[in-house]
Each structure stands twice: as structure tokens, then as C-alpha cells.
Amino acid sequence: MPRLEYPVYLDHIRQESARFRAVLADCDPAARVPTCPDWDAADLLWHLAGVQRFWADVIHYRPASPDDPRITHEGTAPRPESYAGLLAAFDESSAALATELEQADPEAEAWHWSGDSRVGTTHRRQAHEAAIHRIDAELAAGVPVTPLDAALADDGVAEVLGVMYGGAPPWGTFTPSGETIGVHITDTGTDLLVELGRFSGTDPDDGKTYEDEDDISLVDAGPEPVATVTGTAADLDTWLWKRDPTLTLGWDEGDRIAIQGDRIAYEKLSAILGQPLN
Numbered sequence: 001m002p003r004l005e006y007p008v009y010l011d012h013i014r015q016e017s018a019r020f021r022a023v024l025a026d027c028d029p030a031a032r033v034p035t036c037p038d039w040d041a042a043d044l045l046w047h048l049a050g051v052q053r054f055w056a057d058v059i060h061y062r063p064a065s066p067d068d069p070r071i072t073h074e075g076t077a078p079r080p081e082s083y084a085g086l087l088a089a090f091d092e093s094s095a096a097l098a099t100e101l102e103q104a105d106p107e108a109e110a111w112h113w114s115g116d117s118r119v120g121t122t123h124r125r126q127a128h129e130a131a132i133h134r135i136d137a138e139l140a141a142g143v144p145v146t147p148l149d150a151a152l153a154d155d156g157v158a159e160v161l162g163v164m165y166g167g168a169p170p171w172g173t174f175t176p177s178g179e180t181i182g183v184h185i186t187d188t189g190t191d192l193l194v195e196l197g198r199f200s201g202t203d204p205d206d207g208k209t210y211e212d213e214d215d216i217s218l219v220d221a222g223p224e225p226v227a228t229v230t231g232t233a234a235d236l237d238t239w240l241w242k243r244d245p246t247l248t249l250g251w252d253e254g255d256r257i258a259i260q261g262d263r264i265a266y267e268k269l270s271a272i273l274g275q276p277l278n
Contacts, residue, residue, distance in 0.1 A: 003155040006106040009123035010098065012152050016130035017094045019146060020048065020137045021087065027141040029083045034139050035243050041140045045086045048133050050074030053093035055122050059100040062110035062119065097126065114163055115170060128156050135243045145244075153233035154188040160240040161194055162218035164277055172201025172210065174217050179265050182225035187232045195219045196268055214272050227261030227269075240273065 029042040036044065050073075057071040058064075064071065080086050104110070106120035114121060131148060138145045148156070161183065168174040176197040183192040199215035202208070231239070231249075235256050238244040249257040259266055 003158060004124075004127075004151060006120050006123045008151075009120075009127040010101055012127040012149065013101070013123070013130050014098055016127070016134045017048075017052070017098075020130060020134040021090060021094070023134070023137040023141045023143060025087060027137070029086075031140045031142075033136050034245065035136050041137070042083060042086055044133065044136055044140060045083075045090055046079055047074070048130070049086065049090040049093045050077065051129060052090075052097040052126065053077070055126055056093060056096035056100045058112075059097075059104050059110055059119055059122060062104070062108060063117070065111050101126075114167065124155070124159065127152060128159060131156070132241050132243060135238065139243075139245075148234040148237060150187050150233045153237040154185055154190050156237040157183065157185060157190075157233060157240060158192060158218065160237070161192060161216065165272060166194070166216045166218045168199055168215070168217065169201070169203075171204055172199055174199050174215055176217065176222075178223055179262075179268075180219070180222045180225045181261075181265060181269050182228040183236065184228060184230040185233045185236060186230060190233075193219050193222055193225065194269065195222050196265065214268060216269065216272055225261065227259065227263075227266045229257060229259055229266070229269075231257035 024041055024045050027041045029040065031041045033039045033041065033044050039047070053072050054074050058066070061068055061070050066073065080089055101119065101123055104119045106118065106123060108119045109117055110119045110122065111117055112121045112125075131152060135145055174197050176195045179196045181194045181196070183194060185191070195217045197215055197217060198212045199210055200212055201210055229236070235244070235247060239247055239249060239257055247257065248255045249259065251259050
């Protein structure tokens with residue numbers, strides 16, 4: 001569930017999108033994005049423009065599903081040939097998303113892939129989408145990375161663990177192993193509990209079957225953690241999103257993210273978090 005007020009998410013969407021745009025406006029369009037190596041700056045700009053247009057349409061035509069022909073999917077609109085055209089397309093998409101979210105009731109029904117089909121779910125997801133891609137933009141432009149807001153990053157850690165990697169879909173089953181790993185966020189005081197387990201099920205959309213796949217679930221309570229991961233909200237969030245090439249993580253005292261406890265259990269978690277997001 002979202003951990004910030006919806007107007008706060010909307011403020012972050014606006015602020016992070018504005019910083020993203022300002023950085024890329026002065027960036028070489030051909031500059032590579034080190035955290036997304038298949039993209040250059042122009043690709044990154046077009047990507048977030050497409051994402052924000054898609055979610056603006058989802059909210060505008062709620063509760064329609066993405067099958068509705070009125071909804072513009074990322075990559076389906078004609079891509080502007082000039083960089084100025086890409087910037088203009090981003091301006092239009094970003095303004096549309098902010099307007100739609102501002103005018104809609106956060107509790108109103110609106111499609112979302114996570115299964116939490118409320119407008120407010122898009123508030124949360126798009127705040128983090130904009131923040132993480134703002135980091136990508138700064139890295140591509142070679143400018144100092146603006147620190148993530150601690151409260152937003154705290155929520156981002158919970159979202160990655162509980163939704164992006166955790167959160168079994170309704171068509172599958174998560175079976176806990178009885179092992180948990182604690183995540184302690186030092187600057188906010190938040191403690192999260194990640195349960196290791198296995199996932200099984202058949203995706204009704206593509207027919208793919210998963211049999212006892214290693215998986216995680218973010219839980220409110222459970223067995224005493226066998227290992228802990230400790231760091232600031234920003235460090236943990238950028239670690240989970242693989243967005244900080246300078247970050248040190250390990251069992252040594254000087255590492256920015258400290259790991260303690262059962263190494264085998266941590267390695268299970270690390271292997272899951274190393275998989276591409278689906």
C-alpha cells in the first residue's frame with residue numbers, strides 16, 4: 001500500500017519530471033545512459049514521454065484496460081525526428097499525467113498491472129518511475145546526481161520489495177520457506193521484513209508456467225530474521241534499482257550497505273533481486 005499522501009506523490013512526479021527534462025535539455029542526445037546501456041539520452045527521453053502518456057490515458061479513460069484503442073501504448077506513437085520534438089512530446093505527456101492525476105479521485109477505479117486497480121497506485125508508481133529515470137538522466141549528462149528524497153526512497157524500497165519483486169499475482173501461489181531477512185533503513189527508522197519462498201502458477205496471459213521458482217514476499221510479521229541488510233533509504237533504493245555505480249555493499253564495516261547474518265539466505269535474496277523485472 002502507498003506510504004505517502006497522494007499530493008506528495010504528485011509533487012514528486014512534477015519535481016522529478018522537471019529535473020529530468022532540464023538535465024536532458026542540455027544533454028547530448030547521443031550520450032549513452034550508463035544504467036540503461038541500450039539507450040542514449042534521446043531514447044531515455046522518449047521512453048519516459050511514452051510511459052507518462054500511457055498512464056495519463058489510463059487515468060483519463062478509467063477504468064478501461066490497455067486493450068482500449070483510445071490508450072496510447074509506449075512506442076506506438078510516431079517518434080519525433082528532432083530532439084526538440086522529443087522534448088516537446090515529453091512536455092505534453094508529463095503535463096497530461098500530472099493533470100489527470102490531480103483531477104482524479106485517488107481511490108477511483110483505474111486499471112493497473114499490479115492488481116491494485118486504483119488511481120492512487122499510479123500516483124505511487126509514477127513518482128518512482130520519474131525519480132529513477134531522473135537519476136538515469138543525470139548519469140547520462142555527467143552531472144552530479146541529486147539525492148533522492150528520504151521519504152520517497154523509503155517508500156521506493158517497500159515498493160520494489162513488495163510489488164516489483166514481491167507480491168504474487170492472483171493466479172499463482174507463494175509458499176514461504178520460513179526464512180526472513182530484515183531490511184533496516186537507517187535515516188527513516190523503517191524496518192521491513194522480507195520472507196523467502198517459492199512461487200508456482202501459470203500466467204493466463206501468455207500460458208507460461210512457473211514451478212517452485214525462488215521468490216520473496218514483503219510481510220508485516222514473521223520469524224526472526226536470519227540476515228539483515230542495512231543502509232539509508234536512498235542507498236537501498238538505488239541499490240535495488242541498480243542505479244548507483246559507486247555504491248559499496250557487503251559484509252565489511254565500511255560498506256554503505258551492510259549485510260549481516262546468514263550468507264546463504266542473503267545470497268538467495270540477492271539472486272532474486274538480480275533477475276530482470278517482469
